[in-house]
Amino acid sequence: MERLRFRVIGPTEVRVDGVVVPLRAKRLRSLLTTLLVEANRVVGPDALIEALWAGEPPAGPERALHTAVSRLRTALGPAAEVVRTVPGGYLIEVRDEQLDLTEFRSLVLRADGVDDPRERARLLTQALGLWHEVPLAGGSAVESIQSRPWLILDRLRAMELLIEARLVLGEHAAVIAELTVLTKEHPLRERLWVQLMLALYRSGRQGEALAAYRELTAVLAEELGVEPAAEVRSLHQAILKGEVPAGKAAAPAQSAENGWRTHWQLPMDLSDFVGREQLADELTTRLDNRGAMPVVVVSGPPGVGKSALSVHIGHRLRANFPDGHWHVRLAGASASPREPSDVLAELLGLAGLEPQAIPEELDPRAALLRSTLADRRVLLVLDDARDARQVLPLLPGTAGNAVLITSRNELTALTVSVGARGTRLAMLDPAEATSLLSGMLGAERVASEPAAAADLAEICGRLPLALRIAAGLLRGHPDQPIAEYAEELRTGDRLGSLVIDDEPDTAVAAAFALSYESLDLPVRRLFTLLGVIPGGDFTAPAAAALLDCPARDAGRLLDFLVSANLVQRERGRYRMHDLIRLYAAGRAKADPEAGPAWRRLADWYLRTADAAVDHAYRAHVRLTARFFDVNPFDDEAQAGSWLEAEELNLIAMIERAADLGPCETGWQTADVLRQYFARIRRIDPWRRSAEAGARAARVSAAAGDRSGLGAMHHSLGVLYFATGHLDQALAEYTAGSVCYAEIGFRLGEAALVCNLGMVYLQMGDLTPAVDHQERGLDILRSLGQTTRLVPSLHSLSDAYRNLGNLAGALAAAEESWINEEPYQRSVSLMNRGATYRLLGELVAAEADLTEAIAMIPRPSVAGYYELALLYADLGRTAEAVDEAAFALEVSQREGLEWHEAVARNVLGAAYTLVGRCDEAIEHHLAARDIAVRLVHHSTVVESWLGLAAAALAGDDLRAALDHGNQAMTMAAELKLRIAEARTGRLLAEAHRRSGHLGVAAELETRVAEIVASSGFRPAVRIG
Structure with a gap:
């Protein structure tokens, strides 16, 4: 069976499956309509139609057609003989005067x-x-x-x-x-x-x-x-x-x-039109080209101001087109875009043609329009075009005329076929957005709240439609502060609020809906599922994870969204405007496919992040096993680039998983990323990741799985230790080691016990520091994890150095060389270099420290301030100031407060050497405040020692003695023997200058004992 399609194409003709059938019978229009309504069903080929017309009763689905034909024959009566069948339909033949x-x-x-x-x-x-x-x-x-x-x-x-x-x-x-x-x-x-x-x-x-x-x-x-x-x-x-x-x-x-009829159809220009001036000038010049017929396409996302710009440009060009401005709304974004044939009839009518003079076929109409506009100067503004097919028949054919087209799609085909020039309209820049608000709300009101106005512009995504609606609503409430309204939008239903009087035509969401409804179903499905992406941008593989399809297929669908200006492509990545993303998220909430798509996306992020981290950080202690099967990255550089590009998306994924699930995927991803964040010192992203992972782990623990708690305590402990928050690090490491012991993860328990030793070391409590390191190392050795000994050996080297056991510090640093990974090797070199400096082997120290800094792209801040201390010992004071200042800059930029305190102390010591004592005192006081807040005892000692040295350099002997005694008391209590020896030297000099020679001699004896037992070789400088 085949389906016959009937379509009326004119007052006297019907097209039936491609065959034009003339209507030549008087008063048959209503009867024919009845026939068409009944006959638009499954019917048979010509032989069946012949049988039906002969009156033979049909069976099955042809009965409706038979009824209609019978009705027509009865109505025609004697005129029935004028109706006969032809291939594809009915032919009704009568004389013209009967019509x-x-x-x-x-x-x-x-x-x-x-x-x-x-x-x-x-x-x-x-x-x-x-x-x-x-x-x-x-x-x-x-x-x-x-x-x-x-x-x-x-x-x-x-x-x-x-x-x-x-x-x-x-x-x-x-x-x-x-x-x-x-x-x-x-x-x-x-x-x-x-x-x-x-x-x-x-x-x-x-x-x-x-x-x-x-x-x-x-x-x-x-x-x-x-x-x-x-x-x-x-x-x-x-x-x-x-x-x-x-x-x-x-x-x-x-x-x-x-x-000829001259028409000026452009809508009214906006009195408060702002921005786009450079673009408007460029397009005005382009359209006023008398040597050729310019075709300009202005595309962009819904609500970006395409129509307003086209009207504004059209009004600027009124004198250039004396034969009129025609403005046609093509309804391209709607479910029923206008047919080119209908638009041509309208345009020909505008030109002065009578209806009966207008041809009924598309091509003759298009040709007649081109002839009619020849030697004319008309600006044709085609607003909201759907595609090139809708536009091409409407174009004039001669120079002098110009066509300005707006579309939500890019209409690339017009560039190829007629040389159209395309311009993609972007959001307003911040200044333009604020100017628009000033134009609608009044400059005085905006000037009274400039920060709130700028905030409102960003909340509206600097989308002109959203800004106009927001300003319109605010204008109706002249007493409401802009800041209050902006906060209402931020915390409420932003899209639902951006509408005036519940009128769909004044709603941002309605503008987006038109574009959405015009998409094909597969593209529409992808757009909806993109609403579950929690981050700001994404890639084709991420979209493929949503759709569960190959990345190439997802890329093709994304191309349609890019062409429709619902998605922007930037250097191989994709992003959506904030308000469009909210619209997609709203659609996703009601879509049953969104849940499974989100879980696929979260799993893809986990597996891909694990593969990327595996290239460079596979040796770190981690509870979770490997998640990927085949690593998609070729090398460490490629993996690192992916992690950097996806960092915010990964964090957003973890945060969403913590709130909505799957919780296990959330904390596992945070665990995977710990060493990456720790290695590159990305403190704020690390904190967000670990805190969100901890929320997810608590949900899992409530359901009976406590493993995630240990992993997140581990990550937070390392984070707090890295930022110098030692009390918090101590609490997290202790809780994590207990969780790891409960679930039998001995390697993790050993790592956290060793980490506890590092915390105690930094707090200056050396006895528990050594105890924890030894216990942790024993567990590691029992597990045969020799390569895992390295971080603890680094810690032991540091502990021995503070205790004055410089030989032990040197031995631990050299033993830690069993790990050849560049970062670990650089730490070993820094430990050895710092120990060499205290032993007085300054040439060897400089070789180790400079090599450590050059070994990895982002060395530890400690390397710079250790190098500054070495330069100070060598008398290269200018270099000491430079290195210490750089260490301070890096630590402040990356939010490393503990390192900032240490760097300030080192910079203060360098300033003292060059006579800038007042600046030195400022840095030591700031370092002391940070260290006291962070409970960082050894750094507090260094601050008092630095203050004493600055006072002594300034001949303030009383202050030097007061500060030095503070440092000596703390150093002795904490058994910081190197600090005790350095402070003793400084106090001996202060007492000598004060005339207290006996006290000075006692202090020098005490210093000599420490030097003899430790191997410490103090520098010539004091402090």
Whole structure:
């Protein structure tokens, strides 16, 4: 079986499966409509149609067609013989004089040539009597053809001519009711309003005539943004003055020579149009090209101001196109974009052609438009085009004319076919967005809250439509602070709030919905699922994870979204405007596919992050096993680039998983990323990741799985230790080691016990520091994890150095060389270099420290301030200042407070050596405040020692003794023997200068004992 498709293509023809069937029977339109409604079903080939027409009863789905044909035969009666079947449909053949439309047009033509208004009215009444209903209306099967204008225009023109004749005859009151109905049905047809105003005035109803003018003015302003034509305004003035001539009909419509009608259809330009000036200048110049016909396409996302810009440019070009500005809304973003054939009929009508002179086929219409516009200068603004197919037939063919097209799609095909120049419209920049708000709210109101206005612009994504709606709502509440409204938008339903009086046409979401509904189903599905992406941008592989398809297929669908300006592509990545992303998220909430898609995406992020981390950080202690099967990255550089690009997305994924699930995936991803964040010192992202992972782990623990708690305590402990928050690090490491012991993760327990030793070391409590390190190392050795000994050996080296066991410190540093990984090796070199410095082997120290810094791209801040201390010992004070200052800069930039305190102490010591004692004191005081807050005892000691050295350099002996005694007391209590020896030297010098030679000698003896037992070789400098 095959399906026959019927389609009316004109007043006298029907297309049936590609075959044009003439309609030549008088008064058959309604009967044919009935046939079409019934016949648009499954029917058989020609032989079956022949059988049906012969009256043979059908079976199955053909019964409806048979009923319709029978109904038609009965209605035709003796005329049934004019209907016969042809391949593909029915052919109805009668003479031209039997056709209603032919008779109608003949009567109207005769009326045009009659001077007597009474005879003219008689002929027009007879012509209109042939109409029994509105043409082509009422049947669902023919809804698609209701927009065809020629029959309706023919009938309207005849009605206007009849009313004009009746007005001349003085039947003013009799036509008012009919005109009232017609102006409501056709509110943009100004001719009818002129007749209504005239009829009301001549019936003694001047006030109602003026009210009709006001109603027309409001309709035109709202619908088109224009004022009434000069003819209407002239009649309005005449009515106001009471000077309308009696006994005459309304003036004919304005027309130019040879039937040309000049139209200025552009909507009203925005009085507060802001920004885009450079682009407007460029497009104005491009459109005013008389040597060729320019075609300019302005594309962009919904609400970005494409139509406003095109209207603004059009008004600037009025003098350049004297034959008119045509403005056509193509409804490309709607579910029913306008057909090119219909638009061509409208344009040809604008040019002055009568309906009967307009061809019925698309190509002849397009050719006629090109001929009509030849040697003219018309600016054609085609607003909201869907695609190139809709636009191409509408283009003029000669220079002098110009076409400005707006579209949510990029219309790349026009660039290829006609050399169109495309411009993609972006969001307003911050200054332009604020200017728009100033224009709508008043400069004074915006100037009183500049920060809030800028914030509101960002909340609206600097999207002109959103900004105008927001400003419109604020203008209705003149007493409301901008900041208060901005906060309401930020915390509430942003898209739902950006609407005026619940009118869909004034809603941001409605603008997005039009674009969404125009997408094909697969593209629409992807757009909806993109609403679950928690980050700001994404890649084709991420989209593929959502769809569970190959990345290549996802990329093709993304190309459609890019073309539709719902997604932007930037250097191989994709992003959505904030408000569009909110719209997609809203659709995703109601889509049952969104949940599984989100879980696929979260799993993809976990597996891919694990693969990337595996390239460089596979040796770190981690509870979770490997998640990926095949590593997609070629090398460490590629993996690192991916991690850097996806960092914010990974954190957003963990945060969303903590709130909505899957919780296990959330904390596992945070665990995977720990060593990456630790290695590159990305403190803020690390904190967000670990805290979100901890939330997810607590949810899992409530369900009976406590393993995630240990992993997140581990990550937070390392984070707090790295940032110098030692009390918090101590708590996290202790809790984590307990969790690891509970679940039997001995390697993790050993790592955290060793980490506890490092914390105690930094707090200056050396006894528990050594105890924990030894216990942790014992567990590691029992597990055969020799390579895992390295971090603890680094810690032991540091502990021995503080205790004054420099030989042990050197041995631990050298033993830690068993790990050849660059970062670990650099730490070993730094430990050895720092120990060499204290042993007085300054050349070897410089070799180790400079090599450690050069070994990895992002060395520890400690390397720089250790190098500064070495330069100070070598007397290279300028270099010492530079290195210490750089260490301070890096530590502040990366939020490393503990390292900042140490760097300030080192910089203060360097400043003391170059005589900048006041600046040195400022840095030591700041370092002491940080260290006290962080409970960092050894750093507090260094701060007191630095203050004492600065005071001594400034000959303030009392302050030097006070600060030095503070440092000595703490160093002795904490058993920081190197610090004790350095402080003793400084106090001995201060007492010597004060004349306390005996005290000085006692201190020098104490220092000598420490030096002899430790191997410490103090520098020449004091402190």
